Amino acid sequence: MLIQLKIENIALIEIIEINFEKGLNIITGDSGSGKSLILDSLNVLFGGTNIPLKHLIRPGKNHCAIEAKFTSSLQINNWLSSNGFQSISSVLNIKRISSRKNNKVLSKYSLNNLSINKKLLEELGRLLIDFAGQSDTFIFDSQDKRRLIIDDLCSQELRDTSAKIKNIWEESQVLKGLMNKKMESLRKQEENNLVIKQMLKSLEEADLNSSKEILELELLEKKLINNLEISNSIQSTLGNLNNFNHDEPSVALLINQSIKNLNRTAEFDLKIENFREKLLHIQTYVEELILGLNLYIQDIDNHESNLSDIQKRLFFLKNLERTFSLDLPQLIEKRNELRTYFLRTDQDNEISNLENQIKQLQTNLNSLFSTQSIERKKIAKELQDSVISTLRNLGLQNANFVVQFSECKPSGDGIDNINFLFSANPDQKLAPLSNVISGGEMSRFLLAIKSSISKKPNTFFLDEIDNGLSGKSLFSLVELIKEISKKQQVLCITHQPFLAAGGLAHFKVSKKVINGITYTSISKLITKKQRKHELMELIGGGSLEVNDYASRLLDQAA
Template sequence: MLELLHIENIAVIEEADIRFCPGFNALTGETGAGKSIVIDAMGAVLGGRTSRDLIRTGAEKAFVSADFSGVAADLAGLADTGTAPDENGHLLLQREIGADGKNLCRANGRPITVAQLRRVGEELLNIHGQHDGAQLLDEERHGAYLDRFGRTEEPLCAYRTAYDAMAELLERMKALQMNEAEKARRVDSLKFQISELERAELVPGEEEELTQRRNLLRNGEKYLSALSGADYCLNGGEDSGGALAAIRDAEEALAGIRTLGDDLAELYQRLETACCEVYDLAETVRDKRAEFDFSPAELDAVEGRCDLLYRLKKKYGATVEEMLEYLGRCREELDAIETADDTLARLERMLVKAKEAVMMAGRELTKARKTAASVLEQRIQKELRDLDMNKVRFAIEFSEKAPAPDGCDTIRFLMSANVGEDLRPIAKIASGGELARIMLALKNVLAEQEAVGTLVFDEVDTGVSGRAAQKVAEKLAQVSRHKQVLCVTHLPQLAAMADTHFSVEKGERKGRTFTQVVQLDRQRRKAELARITGGTKVTDALLQSAGELLDEAEAYRRGL
């Protein structure tokens, strides 16, 4: 149950705390006072789509929080957020909307994503908007309503698994099917690319080695000059000794006194170590100088190989490894084209079995849907009688269609508004008031199937008046005995039937428009009902009539 809705800087509402009660809660007010803004705030805190335009002019951010009680610990989607209701079963949802478009959402103080907030919100509260009745005009939604009522998840999942397997086979067959001219062109193109890459005899990692060798060859004279200079310094020449000879002389000079003290022994040892190291360096430099063989022909060959790799990379991949992967794909595609006829024949045999599986799963899904449709027709018919639509007949029509992701059935809701008239599609004959009541009936039936504890109805009275309005009010009162109901309304019958009545009032202060939400006592309820009934001129007769309406509603609620 939604206990407290806190709103800050949402449109014309600067700040408001609305403490909802169990049972039937009604919100009334002048057109434009901000009733729908309260509904928008509920949608926002439940993860609905929002716009920065929702933020009050001059404010940097908007904030909404909703405190729910009686929340089950195993509520769907809640485990993904890493949070849980407190020990009293309370769950606090919060959403902050910034002017920069950023959102900050929390569940019991723990940050969560908007998607997680939406998933949890769907299990706590259901909003029936004033335009939802028009959804009944979209026949593509009728199957979804039936599946939702019939809980056909299992057969629908089995069907979609079979359908997806069939669709994958069809895609594979489509990829293999091409005319002969197109096939010949593709084969020629693949063979040319394969031949060009195979002639290159690509080797993984060779590009890096070639680059290093090319740099070395391009700087051959400099390389030899440096090595020669280092060799002369280390090994010396015909006329002088090098560093190695000098270190050896120093080592021999200290050899005779190394036993005279620990420090001299250590010094001699260091010279000995240095001599070994310099000797290794001298040999390495000499070997590198001897093994380097500069050849202009080799440089030309390396340059040519680098140029070839550069040209191939522009066509087949950024690296040698990528070009080799592309070569592998070309070989696979060529092989697939050349063996396409055999592959197609094999896939066609598989497709026959896949289609049989789809049709079998489709029949099971249709069977489950027809069973659910029979029950839903009876339930909707009963709800419509309760809503003063005794002469209306409601039926669900099935017709076959080619397999599609949603099944093999075309499902349509039909109705007959008058005795003796044939059943026809709702979109063609239902009036606005009939649509509203049929949608209300459908929502009520679906709500009984779900664990959602709070139902919100935003102006479900559109197109409804008189006796029909009284029936709608009674139906909402009945629903409120096992679900919390929040209803935005313009009808006195609905407002009078509520257990708790709020007035949404708009005013001005310091040149700014402000909206506040006030809970009404009986005296103010009478005045509000009189205003709804008679407009701006509230007479004693209207007040008396409003009091009688409240008495009758209270008597009806006591009888539930």
């Protein structure tokens, strides 16, 4: 329960401190006095946005603070332990301090003087306090909150099932993300392999054998281009060496004649024989030289037709170098590299394994989804019956309420899309709440559903939930609020004297203007006289009849 609330520099409030009690706590005051600031401050304390940041801090001030003390419970202690808070106290001191700096509002949150983040505080707030008022549209605004209403009523077994679903769902999403990454990696790898294969094919078809092939071909090309000049030079040389025209004696002819001359005198002197032998060797060498030159000329004649092929090959090889930005030796090296380069990977197997894991998780999820949905529908039926019964006790005799289920896209929350359908009259078709419910009906519906789902030992804050009701409907609502307050603390803002008289504690909110500045204050009405006076103001008048009626209300409530 909420023990104490301190508010400093919030909107119209300069500073107030309220000490609440068990059971029903009534809050009254004139319209515009600032009653709802108490509810809004509690909402803001737990990260809510009932008060916009720009209006949060009181004009002329640079900071504000909201501090609330709650009694703890076993449920709260378990939550604290599971969220890393080791020191467990019987009293929770929750504080929010907000400061204005450079036109921005910055806030710090603490729990028993330990820093706590906003998300955790919002979660804790849902365990400590619950709000309801005619402006509370969460029931038809939020699919998540409607689902949460059903899940909060479920057994521990189903809570465990829901926890398993969340864990398995998260695991499957992680695996799906990993599989998608691997599939994308494999796709890029296959694209890369295709490029590699095309390059290897081009290099293989090029038939690269020698790293010096271009140099050799260039020399051969140069030679073939200059074959005429080479041929003429060789023919001239051959003419000098072996010309049978006696008018122009050749080397071979002169050597032959010289040998004949020495043959006639060699027998007279051994030295001449030696000279003759040397000439014979020279003759043999010249004949070999002539033979070689003749063969070379024949070779030139045979290669003249190959010049075109050589030039085509040179063009092809140089174009290959330009295409891959590599010279011929590097191209040969790259080809040899690519012959052995095939990305050997187990990614296909990894993807297959991931698909199998995801499939197994999905099978488990489908089974758990079915179990969860069946249990939710059972709980929803119980909630329907409870709400309808309460609504009829509150004067809506013909009211009907149905929790409608439809299947939605699977998620960590299951496969159930939940809607609340309502009709107040027998000739009215069931329709979503927002389409058909009036303000007075909404008050009773909210109280009916809140009382039906109220299993937590928290604080229940009602904001003018009795607005627009009177007579039997009001009486039934007050009785229900009193019944709820026996099990948990209820804070109730009201303008109804009949409800205000039933409070175990009564607080009055007042507003006054001093030197042009508005101040909101709150005081606890302790004596019967103080309470009777406030009831008379709510009734409207100071006549004897009003005085008697206020007294009777207090006596009946006692």
